[in-house]
Amino acid sequence: MKKILGIALALLLVAGFSYADKTKVRWYVGLGSGGDAPTVVVEKKVVEDFNKSQNDIELTLDVVANAAAYNTLTTQIAGGNAPDVVGPVGIRGRDSFKGAWADLEPLVKKYKYDLSQYDKAMVDFYRTEGQGLVGLPYAIYPSFLYVNRALFKEAGIPLPPQKFGQPYVDENGKSKPWDQNTLREVAMKLTVDATGKTPNDKGFDPAKIVQFGFGQQYGDFRGTATLFGAGSLVAKDGKTAQIPANWVAYHKWMYDAMWKDYFYPNFAYANSDLLNKTDLFASQHIGMALVHLWYAGFADIKKMDWDLAVTPSYNGKTTAKMHADTFEITRYSKNQDASFKVISYLMASQDLLKAYGGMPAKKAEQATFLDGFAKSKFPDNKVNWQVVTDSVAYPDNPNHESWMPSFQETSDRYTITYNKLASEKGLNVDDELAKLKADLNKIFKAAK
């Protein structure tokens, strides 16, 4: 096996020397976003422009559908055909290929890339133990509530607050703090069954719900729990599994929300045609959906009457979980210098950032970005975009996608619990979480 690899690498080197004219850099898209049709058009144009702008580097684009992107990249790396630049990639993608990324620190020094234009915390976010600086802050996606104004109007209740710290004033003029309890009340008013009854009415039929109050879209076990505050499944010693108390509280709250109060769609509902097969908000059958900024980048919601609102607090603290994307260079790339030039170019492209729907990590550019984004994607919708900027100040630290031992296996295991809680009524949440913790400990112990 090593011999074959050796031959392959040798051939590659020879091939590399014979193509003396232009350095070839291959850009691999698909681990994160960037794979959908309208975005690919923009990516292709950026590649064209880059190639036209200089004569030393030839950039090629590989777009792979996300469902197969992980396998394909694994095969390419293992087969000796690793791409040079990979991105946009989030933390999940990065950790799934731990050890495959190049340390950018020497390149940053060599090309005098100015790191001071970013928040120090953001830069440190990309520094990992033993691997150096694997990426540069590029795009951030805060999260917030997408609210369906039409449904609120039909229910006759006011929208949630759009500024952090503001209370919620209900239809009777009563003022309440905007926390998870108020969220629950509002969501229950928005949930209706086929005959128009809410869970507060007698005769409400949970088997015939046609509209839900609140849901977290595309979330997972950790991400959704972050509504009640940041946390980590890995204890401070880096080796033992834990489930933080606020996360236990969240999953109990969510379980009741699905099976007692019925305002949160359970697994079957979320995957049904009624809710557009997990695309909850665009189905127009949910009042409030908690998602990230990237959703506005591609969601089919232009025709809807929608707005944004801030996430509710828990025990006095508000958390708006954050996603971050970046471009990374593989350790196996033969042209790391050229690749660095490529990613500097890609990161500077405003068109590309707009296509991904990401906020620039550079503070100075955030305001202008939002204006441009809103004008190009939603010129006719009256949306309060200030919510986006404000939400940047409440990231979850540690991030809900941060590293865990045996990342993929651990994610798979907690996804099983997450889906089980969403599929079965009458479970004991504490028991399921205890089982999860025990299994996670086993996985962590076996991890090298």
Next chain:
Amino acid sequence: MMETTRTTYSVKKANRLKTAGITAAVIACLGLFLMPLGYGIATALKSPDQAASSEFRVLPLSPAQVQHNGEKWDLYKVPMADGSVKTLAMVQKGRQMSTFADPANLDTPPIEWKGNWRTLTPELQLDPQWSNFVTSWQAIDFVNLLKNTLLYAGVSTFGILLSSSFVAYGFARFRFPGKNLAFVLVLATMILPNMITLIPTYTFFFSIGWVGSWLPLLVPAFFANGFNIFLLRQFFMGIPRELDEAAKIDGAGPLRTLYQVILPQAVPALVAAGLFNFFYCWNDYFLPLIYLAGHPALYPISVGLSAFSTQYVIYPYLVQSASILASLLPIIIFFFTRRFFMEGVVLAGVDK
């Protein structure tokens, strides 16, 4: 052909009843069997709003609408206080009270109606989204995808049939040392999950520069594969040796025997193997994806379709319409080749 069975009137009648019964049973089973396909077609004709309708609907139905000052209002059947049911346009929905307008006279003051609007039935009309087919045709470069897929499936099937019948003949009709071991190895190539050999195979193809082209998928087809060797061997072993010996007396060598005696007898098996392989290649997704990554001009339909789906968003109605378009061609091919070969088989059976 001589009629050897007596066919009285009562026997004929019983036969006709049997035919009707069996045909009816088959139609019923077929209905159940193809019901999922019905879902696929129904989804292909729906818009996202129709698919996400809160009422269960099989057909693509939309509420009829009227336009007024740039706003579109749905029409509902509203029971009025005097007992009649009028069709009105919904202006504003409300839990306890909704406002409607008279569709015939949209400028008159809105009518208030007390009650829960969800108990009203909308005025539905059939609204199939044929445009879905147009959209998916344009979004995917269908002609190119079809061409690629046809080439892949066609060349591969041809190569497989050619080489596998060759090899199967060897296993079926000849004795040679190591035959059993060789056959075990043939099986072994089928038993080991091919995902585990993926990376070493990919490394090999990459080292000879075939990655990024169709070669890793087409060339191995000309060296036979386990499934077809096994299948054809079974059939060949069922053909009576007398036919071989008759040919030998006529002075035929093994090759002539293969092409003039064995293959004509095994036409149904060859058709089955051919169809099986053709559609396997038609639907083959993972290997073309791995070897053609980054060369969209070479993609077959399966890989091209996957470009529609991303982690975050799936447009099921578009994927369904694209899939139906992608399935139409093989259906037509299949329907006509079945007829063609069926006739050949009937003739062969009669001549025996």
Next chain:
Amino acid sequence: MKLRTNQQERSERRWGLFFIAPWIIGFLAFNIAPMIASLGFTFTNYNPANPDKTQFIGLTQWIRAFTEDPETYPAILKTLVFSAICLPITFGTALAVAMVLNSKRLLGKSLFQTLFFLPTMIPTIAAALIWTGILNSQTGWVNVFIEKLTGFHAVGSDGIPWTTSPYLIYFTYSLVSLWGMGNTMIIFLAGLQNISVELYEAADIDGAGWWAQLRRITLPMLSPVIFFNLVIALIGLLQYFAVPFTLNQGRGLGFPDGASNFLAVDFYAQSFAFANMGYGAVLAWVIFLFGLAFSLLLFWSQKKWVYYGGEK
């Protein structure tokens, strides 16, 4: 009775090897090195994302599979249990349908054959969407139709949970696999069509009924094909991966609650998802050993029940 001369034997040998030569060449060029390499993986800690850090570690992975990993034996059990459920359903139905479609008493045979084969032509992505769509316990067609036709409370999370119940899921997978039975059926059809019509006519004259004809003519004459389909089906069930994988997209491998963690799924999870390809290779070879054992068993048994018309 001709005596076979040495020359004839030698000639037969040479021709035999000549005919299987294409496969030998292909095997040596494309199969043998990867197969040996995959066996080699089992003795290393090969991680495909970091291939250059591979180290030889002897039998550690094999020991881990059989003594340390709590998932191995359950995976084997799940695979066997599922095979026991799925095989009769798909096999039996394919055979029955093929026999009906070959019947003289059927109008429009060609059309029906096409229609039953139709689902195998649907691209996998579409099929996955279709099945997750109609099996949804809340809005899926299956539950809605069951409730409308029989009044049985099937809709809703407390209705029939096709894809979320660890108990029903094997039956569900069998149904989905049944949809793709067109291939097996076509091969049975080919076998049925190869049975000489005269045999049936002779039986009719002798007064044999439908059941006797089935037992004495159809099944024995079909036995080579049944044998083939059986071996193929068994191998396929041991490698069963595609259906659970596509239906579980995004829901975690092994969903629901680990029930779909078959050997091949566990193999894929370990090799590609968790990047422990050295360990995953062991699972692949466990599949291989089981498959080989079952195939050899079947081959040994064929003397007892398979009739080859062309053998002396």
